[in-house]
Amino acid sequence: MTGFTETAVDVFAPTDAAGYPRSVQNDAVQRWGTEVERLIIALIADQGGDIDLPNLLVRATVTGGTGNNIVAVPNLPLTGPGMQLISLQTVAENSGPITLDLGDGAKPLLTNGGQQIAAGEVKANDMFLLADAGVHYRLYADPSSLRNKEAAELAQHLAEAAQFAAQAAQAAAEAARDIAAGYASDAVSQGNVPIYSTVAGMPSLEVPVGIQTIRVNGYASSGDGGGGLFVDQNNGSTDTFQSGGTTARTWYRAYEYENSVAVPDDIGKLNPGVSAPSINVLGYPNSPGARNDWVRSDSNPSHGIYRTDENGQVWVPSAFTVKAQDFGPWQQNQIANQALQNAVDFSVARGYGQIILPPGNVYLENLVSGDSSSKIISIIGAGMQSTTLTLDAISSANGIALTSADRLAATHFRDFSIVIDGQASGGTALKSTMPPGGVQDRPSAILQNVRVNGLAIATDYVTFGIDVTGHWRPRLIDCFATGCWGPEVVAPDGLYSDTDPRFLMNKGFILDGCYSPYVVRCRASSAHWGFFSQGTAEEAWYFHECIANEVRKGYYIERTDPEPLGYMYNCHASYRDNGIWIKGGKFLEIYRNLIYQIDPNNHSLSAPVDILLSNVTDTTLAANTHHYDGDTRRIANQIDTSALARDIDIFDYNVTGTVAEVVRIGLGASGVQLRPGRLTGTIGQHLAGTFGQANITVLRRVTPTTEVVRTGSPQGIPNNVFTAVQWNTKTRDDLGMFDAGASSTNFVVPAHEGIRFVRVSVNVEFAANDTGVRAIRLRRNGAAAQGGFNELQPAGSGAYGMAVTSGKVAVAAGDVLTVEVFQTSGADLDLNAGLYSWCSLEVVN
Incomplete structure (x- = not known):
């Protein structure tokens, strides 16, 4: 210009x-x-003086009104329609059309196209440009258009991120392939990159297969400056040589590739340039041959596994998979502690990683452990039947233990077995734990197709099988934990005694302090406790198709602060002392489970209980089957004495084995409803306990009925005296209310059947006599009964019949009901026997 x-x-x-x-x-x-x-x-x-510039942009500040009727003050004078741009920041969301008052009266505020603004289209703190169009104000850009643009931009960013993630995943897979092969260096050289003398001598030397990185001390002689670190993959270096033998290949100087370093700490000496997508790290301090790509990071990660280059750029390891056999000796039926521990240490140091276990059996003679705090660690085998870690429990009390000091860890175990060979008192075969507390959305522990079991002698066991204490939403699927098991396991002092070797493993599965554990198709066998979960206020638990077999106690789930939601569906318990014990909770469902009591010798200190509920509310037990003939003191369902036990439904329970009591209810329980299913087993009492009768309701699919008749000879009824009718034959008695041998006149309400109301129907026939009156009445404990009957009629010609039915008569356990008749013929009068003299009692709760 x-x-x-x-x-x-x-x-x-x-x-x-x-x-x-x-x-x-x-x-x-x-x-x-x-x-x-x-x-x-x-x-x-x-211009002859000062220049008067037009007020082309005016800022309006909201001073009052509502989201629909905005009052604002402009900072400069308004010069008329079409002359200025006006900026406005809203303070509230609109619920309908909007008007705007800038000091000259309210006018409609319309969209760019001249339409009313829809409800909710304007939000608080939205910023708009508008113009005065005369009779209304009009926006230069509609809110919905801006938001649609923002959504489109967001969608574009997400698509670009997804594409980047796919590219990163591909790079990670390629890096994982390189890493796995590179670890052969560590295995062959006991932890060091193989070192050779000179470059000149390499053509006559053979480098074993699997070694991809070597160090040479010099070119013609050691220390002459021509040595260095070389790799067998073409990295662009022109400084190369050939190794010899059957594995002959070309080797390239590593340091001529500008984005390659020996160990992560060397990244600080590197200036890779702004276009370099990654840095190739050729090894780690504990694993010199373990190659891995590091990629850029926009910020310092929380896990601390990062390095910064000369330019201040942060680099982090890419995702990776390693093979356990690349970290040390891993031979069939040999000790593999060093390899597995090195692999765990390497993954822990990096912050995350997946360790692959090959097929076959190896031995662990020492604990393999790691601090999983804020780490993501996976250990994956080739299959539960293919990969076996045999724990020499005489030498080591534990197998694998990953413990976290915080709640940011995540662990994953899959497709391998741990077999215990020898006694390990106090030991745990597989442990992944963290401090309890807090709620998260995703699982912090996943175990699938993992088996822990002792060998077939009485000394092969650990005290604890699988422990996931503290995890949130742990997922255990198709896992097994078994103590001493097999035909060679013999009980020294009687089957199912306290010292039975099958009870030596204390707990099969430990889920203490777990929030919302999800346990599916898991099996605990030969243990004191099959599944054990103890906590405070952790919500929700779910067990489906699980088995607790040959255990003293099958499932124990306790919450000291009753929290909602618990489900146990289609599970099985084969137990000695207790099948299912739920202690604390609400909104629980125990449904379609099969329970065996297996001890016919009554070893349990107290009566064994199939399903025991303590301090639970709003709980349903439905369609559970109580099978097998075991302890003669057995109780199928028990609700402990507690004022907290309320609103419990026990429906469609099926008893096909021997039980002393079908349902036992403790004092204080309330709102309990029972509805029996099939009761085909040997039953002592249906309903037992010291409960309040009014708190129990028994619902039955078929109305329990007692039916009796007068057969044989007539009964003489004295003149002018109420006399109890004697029934000498019963045709039906579902609940045992009539006993002709004890008293032919009385119907006794049995205890523990939850009977609260009955309806009585009677038909009697007097001999022919037309003198006087005839009467019939119902007595409860010798007195008139509310809802009963008291019928009086004049005599008729011929044999005279009377038919009456009561209303709902309130009764309690032990009440005695009688039917009495009366006549005033002037002498004794027969009450005929036969088809027309009968009585029926129905339970009508």
Whole structure:
């Protein structure tokens, strides 16, 4: 432009003409600014004085009104329709059409197309540009258009992120392949990169298969400067040589590839350039041959596994998979502690990783452990029947233990077995634990197709099988934990005694402090406790198709602060002392489970209980089957004495084995409803306990009924005296209310059947006599009964019949009901026997 020595583009340019960075020169800025000032002064002089610039942009500030009726004050005078742009920031969401008052009266605020603004389209703190169109104000851009644009931009960003993630995953897979092969260096050289003497001598030397990185001390002689680190993959280096033998191949100098370092700490000495996508790390301090790509990070990660290059760029390891056999000796039926421990240490040091276990059997003679705090660690085998870790329990009390001091860890175990060979008192075969507390959305532990079991002698066991204490939403699927098991396991002092070897493993599965554990198709066998979960306020638990077999106690789930939700579906318990014990909780469902009591010798200290509920509310037990003939004191369902036990439904329970009591209810329990299913087993009592009768309701699919008749000879009824009818034959008695041998006149309400109301129907026939009156009445404990009957009629000609039915008669356990008749013929009068003298009692709760 005429009048300027340099333009602003040149004065403030960040680089010079060659593209090199440059700084702004102060004298150039001063010169350019002076020339701008002179130009402005000249323009003002040409106008004859000050220049009045138009108020083209006005800012309006909301001072009142509502989201639909906005009152605002402009900071500059308004000059009329179409003359100015007005900016406005809203303070509330609209619920309908909007008006705007800028001091000259309210006018509609319309969209760019001239339509009313829809409800909710304007949000608090939205910023708009608008214009005065005369009779209304009109927006330059609609809110929905802006939001649609933002959504589109977000979708585009997400798509780009997904594409980047796919590219990163591909790179990670390629890096994982390289890492796995590279670890052969560690296995062959006992933890060091193989070192050779000179480059000149390499053609006559054979480098074993699997070794991909070597170090050479010199070119013609050690220390002559021609040595260094070499790799067998083409990295672009022109400094190469050939190794010999049957594994002959070309080796390339590693350091001529600018984005390659020996160990992660060397990244700090590297300047990889802004275009380098990754840095190839050739090894780690504990595993010199373990190659892995590191990629850029926008910030310092929380796990601390990162390095910074010379330019301040942060680099982190990419995802990876390693093979356990690449970290040390791993031979069939040999000790493999070193390899597995090294692999765990390496994964822990990096913060995350997947360790692959090959098929076959190896031995662990020492604990394999790691601090999994804030780490993501996976250990994956080739299959539960293919990969076996045999724990020499005489030498080691534990197998694998990953413990976290925080709740940020995540572990994954799959497709392998741990077999215990020898006694390990106090030991745990597989442990992944963290402190209890807090709620998260995703599982922090996943175990699938994992088996822990002792060999077939009485000394092969660990005290604890699988322990996932503290995890949130742990998923255990198709896992097994078994103590001493097999035909060679013999009980020394009687089957199912306290010292039975099958009870030596204390707990099969430990889920203490777990929030919402999900346990599916898991099996605990030969243990004191099959599944054990003890906590405070952790919500929700789920067991489906699980088996607790040959255990003293099958399932124990306790919450000291009753929390909601618990489900146990289609599970099985084969137990000695207790099948299922739920202690604390609400909104629980125990459904379609099969329970065996297996001890016919009554070893349990107290009566064994199939399903025991303690301090639970709003709970349903439905369609559970109590099978097998075991302890003669057995209780099928028990609700402990507690005021907290309320609103419990026990429906469709099926008893096909021997039980002393079908349902036992403790004092204080309330709101209990029972509905029997099939009761085909040997039953002592249906309902037992010291409960309040009014708190129990028994619902039955078929109405329990007692039916009796008078057969044989007539009964003489004295004149003018109420006399109890004697029934001498019963045709049906579902609940045992009539015993002709004890008393032929009484119906006794049995205890423990939950009977609260009955309905009585009677038909009697007097001998022919037309003198006097005839009467019939119902007595409860010798007195009139509420809802009963008391019928009086004059005699008729011929044999005279009377038929009556009561209402709902309230009864309690032990009440005695009798039917009495009365006649005033002037002498004794027979009450006929046969088809027309009968009585029926129905339970109508």
